[in-house]
Amino acid sequence: MISPLWALCCLLLIPFGARADRADTTIADKTYALLPAADLLSRLQRAQEPIHLRATAVVGPLYAPTAGIDTVRASFHLDDVFFFDEVTLNNVVFLAPVQGERTTFAGGLSLINAHFHSAFGLRASRSDKHLNFKQAVFSADADFADGDFAGPNSFINARFAGAARFARTHFATAAYFEGTHFADQADFTDARFAGVASFKDARWNGPASFAGARFAERALFWRNQFLATTDFAAARADGEISFNRATFADQAHFADFTFAQAVHFTNAIFARADFGGSYFRKEADFSGVQAQTLRFNAFFNRSLDLSRAAIGTLDLHPSTQADSTFAASAQLYLQQAYFERLRVRWAHVRHRLATADSVSFAALDPAYNSLRHHFLAQGLKDDAIACEIERLDRQRRALSWAAPKRWGLELWNLCSRYGTAPLQLVLCILSSILLWALIYRLVPSTLRSANGDERPTFADCIGFSIHTFTRTDPYPWYATGKLKLFATFQTLLGWASIGLLLAVILAHLL
Numbered sequence: 001m002i003s004p005l006w007a008l009c010c011l012l013l014i015p016f017g018a019r020a021d022r023a024d025t026t027i028a029d030k031t032y033a034l035l036p037a038a039d040l041l042s043r044l045q046r047a048q049e050p051i052h053l054r055a056t057a058v059v060g061p062l063y064a065p066t067a068g069i070d071t072v073r074a075s076f077h078l079d080d081v082f083f084f085d086e087v088t089l090n091n092v093v094f095l096a097p098v099q100g101e102r103t104t105f106a107g108g109l110s111l112i113n114a115h116f117h118s119a120f121g122l123r124a125s126r127s128d129k130h131l132n133f134k135q136a137v138f139s140a141d142a143d144f145a146d147g148d149f150a151g152p153n154s155f156i157n158a159r160f161a162g163a164a165r166f167a168r169t170h171f172a173t174a175a176y177f178e179g180t181h182f183a184d185q186a187d188f189t190d191a192r193f194a195g196v197a198s199f200k201d202a203r204w205n206g207p208a209s210f211a212g213a214r215f216a217e218r219a220l221f222w223r224n225q226f227l228a229t230t231d232f233a234a235a236r237a238d239g240e241i242s243f244n245r246a247t248f249a250d251q252a253h254f255a256d257f258t259f260a261q262a263v264h265f266t267n268a269i270f271a272r273a274d275f276g277g278s279y280f281r282k283e284a285d286f287s288g289v290q291a292q293t294l295r296f297n298a299f300f301n302r303s304l305d306l307s308r309a310a311i312g313t314l315d316l317h318p319s320t321q322a323d324s325t326f327a328a329s330a331q332l333y334l335q336q337a338y339f340e341r342l343r344v345r346w347a348h349v350r351h352r353l354a355t356a357d358s359v360s361f362a363a364l365d366p367a368y369n370s371l372r373h374h375f376l377a378q379g380l381k382d383d384a385i386a387c388e389i390e391r392l393d394r395q396r397r398a399l400s401w402a403a404p405k406r407w408g409l410e411l412w413n414l415c416s417r418y419g420t421a422p423l424q425l426v427l428c429i430l431s432s433i434l435l436w437a438l439i440y441r442l443v444p445s446t447l448r449s450a451n452g453d454e455r456p457t458f459a460d461c462i463g464f465s466i467h468t469f470t471r472t473d474p475y476p477w478y479a480t481g482k483l484k485l486f487a488t489f490q491t492l493l494g495w496a497s498i499g500l501l502l503a504v505i506l507a508h509l510l
Contacts, residue, residue, distance in 0.1 A: 469494035
């Protein structure tokens, strides 16, 4: 029979760490075995065999610099592990795989400048504070899918040599991937960015997917290099999003993207980009872009800026779900833009051309002329005519009534719709002849006959009006007194009208 005193002595002789291993705690109605952080650090430092923790709660800060850990040789597998305090494993080299699943870092996780030679994963895991992988190197695949990271997240200048998976990951605050290099596939499908998402100067050698991603605040992709296919289909940006000076070397999919705030692609370079079905609620800035093919087929609620753009094929036809590409008050900027092929109908862009750099109407002339040229090249003669009419209408309205050119344009518009309606010009000529004939009839005392003083009939007045208008041959009637000046004016008007009619006819024939 063992005495109580002897049992107490045996218990006291058990190492503290061994007693802690057998202790447990309850978190969210689940039981976890307690493990001191010092014991785990010791195992990481010495272990050669795989370390596997399951349903374990680690107590105390895990701080590698204090423990003198610079290399971990054993594989490290975490399954439903809870770290109460901060985990800091900066500058540590991991030679074997590190896999975590359903792991929680209540005090945050820091792996600055860490190097992972094998696969790394924190799948369906959570960090309640910071998550810092700044300058970390992942030599194999890295899996952060289904994660929930509440604190600031930093992957600045990190290197992913294998596939990087962030699908369905939730970044509750700012996420920084500035200068990050993705050498293989990068998957951010359905990821949620509740804070600022900064990917400045990131490089994507493999396919990149942000399909279905959500950006609640600003998203910055400045100077990114997307060297393979890029997929932002069905994504949504509730904050301003910017791809200034980004390069898309392969197909870029932005179909059904909802841009709730301003979007900037200033000086971006595209190979082929598809924005079919996308919705641009505010300004869409594509100024200075270069693209082989740019297919919008989207809806622009406020403005589309394509000034200084150089595009091989630009498609501005509306999407299959919309009747138009632009809202009623939307504006289109085409200053100094160049397109080899333009696919659009005039009805979709009429009354939309605008300029932000100048109040002078002349600044819009090149844009109108470019559109007219493309319409004619596609055999869309009616669209080309309508484009030219709007150009002249805007020019006419911009001139002062004191300018002689304003009166000339008014007359040209009234008589022939700027030469586009020959029949209207013919009717104006006939109406003018009849009007002058009526005037000659009402003042017969000043219209004399070469054969006597008989009173002219209305038919005589019509004949005299035609003669005066055309000056084709001698006529037995002539004007006297002040009516001679009136007849001279009709002659000048007739010559001008006939010349204009010939010009219009030749223009239509040629």
